[in-house]
Amino acid sequence: MAEWIIMPKQGLQMTEGTITTWFIEEGGHIEAGADLFEMETDKLTIRIPASEGGTLLKILHPAGDTVPITKPIAIIGASGEDIAMMLASVEKGAVTPQFATPRAKMTAEQQGIPYQEVPGSGPDGLVIERDVLGYSLAASVRATPLARKLASIEDVDLVSVSGTGSHSKIMAADVRRAARRNRQSSVRGEKVIPLTGMRKVVSSRMKGSLLDMAQATHRITVDMTESVRLRDMLKEVEIKVSYNDIVLRCVARALSEFPMMNSSWSDTGIIQKEYVNLGVAVAVSDGLLVPVIKDADLLTLQELSACSSELAVKAKENRVTSEECSGGTFTVSNLGMFDIDSFTAIINPPEAGILAVGKLSRQPSVIKDEIVIRPMMQLSLTYDHRIVDGAPAAMFLRRIKELLENPGLLL
Amino acid sequence: MSKKTYATAIRDTIAEEMRRDDRVFIMGEDVETLGGVFGCTRDLYKEFGVERVRNTPISEAGIVGAGVGAACAGMRPIVELMYMDFTLVSADQILNQAAKTRYVFGGKARIPLVIRGQQGIGRGNAATHSQSLETLFMHVPGLKVACPSTAADAAGLLRTAIRDDNPVMFFEHKALYSVSFDVPDDTEYMIPFGKAHVKRAGKDVTIVASLLYVSRALEAAEDLAKQGIEAEVIDPRTLIPLDMDTIVESVKKTGRLVIAHEAHRMAGWGAEVAAQATESAFRYLDAAPIRLGAKACPIPFNLELESAVVPSIKDIIDAAKAVCYHQEG
Numbered sequence: 001m002a003e004w005i006i007m008p009k010q011g012l013q014m015t016e017g018t019i020t021t022w023f024i025e026e027g028g029h030i031e032a033g034a035d036l037f038e039m040e041t042d043k044l045t046i047r048i049p050a051s052e053g054g055t056l057l058k059i060l061h062p063a064g065d066t067v068p069i070t071k072p073i074a075i076i077g078a079s080g081e082d083i084a085m086m087l088a089s090v091e092k093g094a095v096t097p098q099f100a101t102p103r104a105k106m107t108a109e110q111q112g113i114p115y116q117e118v119p120g121s122g123p124d125g126l127v128i129e130r131d132v133l134g135y136s137l138a139a140s141v142r143a144t145p146l147a148r149k150l151a152s153i154e155d156v157d158l159v160s161v162s163g164t165g166s167h168s169k170i171m172a173a174d175v176r177r178a179a180r181r182n183r184q185s186s187v188r189g190e191k192v193i194p195l196t197g198m199r200k201v202v203s204s205r206m207k208g209s210l211l212d213m214a215q216a217t218h219r220i221t222v223d224m225t226e227s228v229r230l231r232d233m234l235k236e237v238e239i240k241v242s243y244n245d246i247v248l249r250c251v252a253r254a255l256s257e258f259p260m261m262n263s264s265w266s267d268t269g270i271i272q273k274e275y276v277n278l279g280v281a282v283a284v285s286d287g288l289l290v291p292v293i294k295d296a297d298l299l300t301l302q303e304l305s306a307c308s309s310e311l312a313v314k315a316k317e318n319r320v321t322s323e324e325c326s327g328g329t330f331t332v333s334n335l336g337m338f339d340i341d342s343f344t345a346i347i348n349p350p351e352a353g354i355l356a357v358g359k360l361s362r363q364p365s366v367i368k369d370e371i372v373i374r375p376m377m378q379l380s381l382t383y384d385h386r387i388v389d390g391a392p393a394a395m396f397l398r399r400i401k402e403l404l405e406n407p408g409l410l411l
Numbered sequence: 412m413s414k415k416t417y418a419t420a421i422r423d424t425i426a427e428e429m430r431r432d433d434r435v436f437i438m439g440e441d442v443e444t445l446g447g448v449f450g451c452t453r454d455l456y457k458e459f460g461v462e463r464v465r466n467t468p469i470s471e472a473g474i475v476g477a478g479v480g481a482a483c484a485g486m487r488p489i490v491e492l493m494y495m496d497f498t499l500v501s502a503d504q505i506l507n508q509a510a511k512t513r514y515v516f517g518g519k520a521r522i523p524l525v526i527r528g529q530q531g532i533g534r535g536n537a538a539t540h541s542q543s544l545e546t547l548f549m550h551v552p553g554l555k556v557a558c559p560s561t562a563a564d565a566a567g568l569l570r571t572a573i574r575d576d577n578p579v580m581f582f583e584h585k586a587l588y589s590v591s592f593d594v595p596d597d598t599e600y601m602i603p604f605g606k607a608h609v610k611r612a613g614k615d616v617t618i619v620a621s622l623l624y625v626s627r628a629l630e631a632a633e634d635l636a637k638q639g640i641e642a643e644v645i646d647p648r649t650l651i652p653l654d655m656d657t658i659v660e661s662v663k664k665t666g667r668l669v670i671a672h673e674a675h676r677m678a679g680w681g682a683e684v685a686a687q688a689t690e691s692a693f694r695y696l697d698a699a700p701i702r703l704g705a706k707a708c709p710i711p712f713n714l715e716l717e718s719a720v721v722p723s724i725k726d727i728i729d730a731a732k733a734v735c736y737h738q739e740g
Contacts, residue, residue, distance in 0.1 A: 103666040103697035122698075122736050129666055129697040130736070 002057055002077030002086060005036070007067040009121050010046055017041045018066040018322055019073065024056045030076070037063075037073075042318070044197040051123070055079040060090060066322070070098070070125035100127035107132045143170035153285075154179035198287040209349045213265070214385035217344050218394055222401045224360055224375040230407045243377075244280075244334050245305040247357055249410060250403035252276050252296040252304070255330055258396040260388050262329045264350035270387055279328030279348055280308055282315040289315040290348055292328040301410070336360060342378040353383040353393070355400070377404075413596055418588040420562035421451045421527075424569045425489060427598045429459050432487060435573060438465035438474060439491030439528075448493050449529060449588050475501035475526060479508045479578075482524040487573060492528035494540050495582055498548070509578040510553030524578045527569070531623060531673055532717050533586030538709035541717065543622070543674040548580045549651050549683070555579040555604060556650040560625035562592035564648055567602030574601070584622045605652030609661070613641035616667040616731045619658055619684055621646055624671045624722070631671075631727035640735050650680055658684060659691040666697035667734040671727050676704030698734035703727060 007017050021038040024030045032053040039046060058075040061067050072090060075083050100108070100115045104127045108115035111132065118135045120127035141158045143151070147170045151158045154175060161178045163170035195203075209215075227246050234241055255262045255276045263272040278296035282289050291311035296304060314320040331348045336359035345356040358378040365374040381397040388396075403409055415423065429435045436459075437452055443466040446453030456464040467474045471492055478490040492498060498505055505526065512520050532541050548554050557572055557579055559565035565583065572579035594600075610625060611632050620628035625646045632642035643661050647654055662668050668688050670681035681702035688700060703722035711717050731737075 101666075101697045102694045106694045128736055 002075050002081045002083050003052060003054075004072040004086070004124075005050075005074040005076055006125055007039075007069050007071050007073050008048060009069040009119055009125060010041060010044065014041050014069060015119070016066050016068045019061055019063050020045065021063050022056075022059055023047075026056055026059050028056050029079075030054065030056060040197055040201075040322070042197060044195070045200050050076065052076060055081075057081060057083050058087065064322075069119055098125070098127065100132075101129065103129045104132050111136045141170065142167065143175075144172060146172040147175045150175040150179070154182075156182065196286060198289075202287055205349060206346050209347050212349065213347055215347055215382050216385045216390065216393070217380050217382045218390075218397050219342060219378060219380045220397050220401050222377045222379060222404045223365060224377050224404060226407055227404050228360075228375050239302060241301055241305040243336075243360055244332070244357065245301060245308055246404065246407065247334070247355070247400075248278055248280070248293070248296065248304050248308060248332055249301045250400050250407075251330065251332055251355055252278055252299070253403055253410060254396055254399045256297040257399060258392065260392060261353050261383065261396050263352050263387055264329075265352070265384060265386050266350075273329045275329065277327050277329045279331035279351070280311065281331060281333035281345075281348075282312050284316055284318065289320055289325060290328060290331055291315050291320050291324050292326065294327065330354070332357060336377070342380055344380055345382055347382055347384060352387045353381060353396075356380040356382065412593045414591050415562050415594045416589055416591050417559075417562040417565050417583070418450050420566040420592070420594045421569060421583065422453055422455065424566045424573075425452065426455055426458065428570060428573045429455070429463060431598070433463075434485065434487045435489065436463040436465065436481075436486065437489040437491060438467050438477065440467060440469055440474075440493050442466060442491050447491060449585065451491065451583075451588075471497045471500035472504050475504035476508065478524045478526065479504060479512065479522060482509075482522045482578070483512065483520050487523045489525045489527060489573065492526065494536070495528045495530035495544055496539050496542050497528075498526070498544060498580070505548070505554070505578075505580070506551045510551050513577065514553060521576045522578045523573075523576045525569070525572045525581055526578065527572075527581035527583060529583040529585040529588065531584045531586060532710060532721055533584075533623070535712055535714045535717060536585075537712035541710035543582075543672065543705070545580070545582045545621075545650055546674050546678070546680045549680055553578070554651060556582065557604065558582045558621040558648065558650060560584075560587070560620075560622050560646050560648070562590070563594045563600075564602060564608070564646075566594050567600050568604070568648060570599075571601045571604055575604070582622065586623050602648065604649045605654050606649075607645050607647045607654035607657040609643065609645055609657065611642065611644040613643035613665065615641045615665055615735055616669060617643045617645060617658065617661040617665045618669045618671060618727065618731060619645045619647065619681075620671040620727075621648070621650070623673055627722075627724050628671055628727055631724050631731065634724070634728050635731050638732070638737065640731060640737060642731055647684075653684070653687075655684075655687050655691065659688055662688045662692045663695045666695050667731075668696070668700035669703065669727065669730045669734060670700065671703040671722055671730075673721050674704055675707060676702055677707050679704040698736070701730040701734055703730055
């Protein structure tokens with residue numbers, strides 16, 4: 001009989017997962033235990049094996065879809081089986097029934113919790129007693145929002161913390177104390193930090209990038225006098241843009257002029273993109289995100305600036321969607337705020353280049369045989385030498401310099 | 412308390428009961444001078460004589476039949492079968508005569524008969540000498556079924572069996588005979604039938620096991636504890652009468668049940684325990700009970716294959732983790 005395959009719950013916090021790959025095509029056969037699909041949660045990337053063997057009769061959610069836990073994502077069964085009824089129930093938006101063990105139901109009843117609301121962690125989303133207890137426990141702990149946030153950062157179990165606030169509410173200080181106790185009670189040794197989803201993604205992409213591409217780097221120093229002047233002028237009329245926004249605008253323009261830098265490698269040929277989607281590397285608490293500004297070459301400086309700051313805020317608050325992090329054609333990474341003069345970045349595959357922006361600082365500079373002090377900034381362009389040769393990459397970087405030094409050219 | 416092997420505890424209990432009550436006697440193949448193949452009647456003939464420690468021909472139907480007759484006539488016979496597999500040779504005497512005589516004579520005949528012997532794996536005795544057949548005798552009303560897992564239980568249960576006015580099937584395990592345990596010195600030490608022993612307390616999963624599987628379940632529980640699962644291990648000690656109260660009480664606490672026995676899994680007594688627990692504690696169950704038993708295959712001669720056919724300690728651990736929905740790491 002055909003069976004639903006549902007979005008499995010992996011970990012207590014998981015509410016939804018994004019399918020990244022189906023290893024079997026619709027209509028294909030799979031053995032029980034073989035990898036069926038890969039998915040990504042906010043925490044990890046995991047391959048899910050088929051619990052039953054059979055024919056993958058229908059994929060309800062293709063790769064890229066984000067699906068809440070326990071919702072059906074595919075149908076597996078015997079080849080040729082009639083699944084019209086099942087498909088109809090999905091189209092009508094019928095919810096799959098929530099199953100719970102007798103004990104889970106009894107416990108839920110005793111605690112006055114509708115078990116249907118409890119996310120199940122048993123096989124196929126089955127609600128088990130632990131789920132109900134966890135649900136009621138988490139709900140019953142009284143803590144300030146800051147205390148909750150701290151507890152999640154410090155990995156402190158709120159249930160084990162006694163609160164000192166009114167009505168025993170757990171305050172941030174209580175969590176700090178508990179965290180300190182946890183630290184003191186453990187001997188100094190090594191600890192293994194579990195690989196989060198983001199860490200795994202960053203790791204595999206960065207390693208893959210260096211393994212696959214022929215990366216080379218050019219460096220150039222830019223006199224930012226005119227860009228500084230532009231920014232000050234805008235400031236006077238209360239338009240706020242950052243130096244990075246100006247860099248982004250110049251890069252977007254340069255990319256539209258050097259389409260080879262706006263392309264990616266494939267075995268069948270170099271894919272040149274007509275659109276310019278600029279990725280902006282943003283450091284977040286536990287890793288790195290690269291939200292993408294779509295059609296950056298069509299945006300004005302102000303529009304770019306607004307777009308960039310919105311995405312940065314979303315990234316830092318962990319609200320950026322996977323959609324907003326995909327489809328980039330070139331990336332800009334800026335470490336100037338950390339006082340970095342210059343650095344080499346790793347290309348974000350499958351892009352052809354990345355621009356690393358150093359800090360803007362006042363430096364002695366030789367102008368017309370005189371040493372003068374100028375606001376200077378270093379750029380490093382890392383490019384994929386499979387696609388772009390040294391000379392055109394140099395011309396591209398020089399063009400960015402030219403635009404930054406003469407922002408009037410942007411008009 | 413004295414340290415005694417399982418075999419010695421059985422021998423001593425028989426001797427004590429024969430001393431106490433001269434109606435008690437034992438018969439079987441080679442029980443006299445040889446002292447039984449496993450030494451459970453060693454030297455008894457010296458104290459009690461060959462009238463009360465009687466060698467018999469190799470005819471299990473005859474031995475058990477004689478036992479039923481002697482019991483009817485007022486004696487309290489103990490019949491030793493060299494292998495409990497041979498109960499099948501005497502099946503009519505056990506299932507149709509011993510089990511039913513008291514009933515069909517309206518209670519006027521009493522059958523204080525103990526049929527005892529060893530069974531199970533451990534010696535590579537092959538398909539017809541290594542079975543675990545206790546379940547067969549649970550099915551027909553009229554028999555009590557005892558399965559001691561320690562020397563103390565062997566002593567306490569055997570004394571109760573000998574003093575019982577009804578036929579008792581007493582299943583010993585060949586792999587336990589040479590294992591030493593603490594045994595009470597009290598010659599009145601009796602373990603009431605139908606009273607399970609909670610061997611280890613735990614809150615997460617109930618594991619019911621008997622005979623050799625009690626020690627295996629306890630080993631599994633040790634390992635489970637290291638993984639954060641507290642298993643409660645229960646030895647029912649007698650399968651008829653079966654102490655479901657203790658098991659159900661435990662299942663209500665833990666919500667999870669695993670039954671591990673050496674008898675075949677198909678229609679093994681684990682199914683009975685699982686069914687009764689489900690009937691009595693359905694709402695308390697957080698997972699479907701899991702039964703572990705020998706695969707549907709005659710017990711092989713080769714020792715490696717023999718242990719492959721019966722549940723391993725790892726099987727018990729895995730089953731406990733499965734009903735606890737335990738995720739690695």
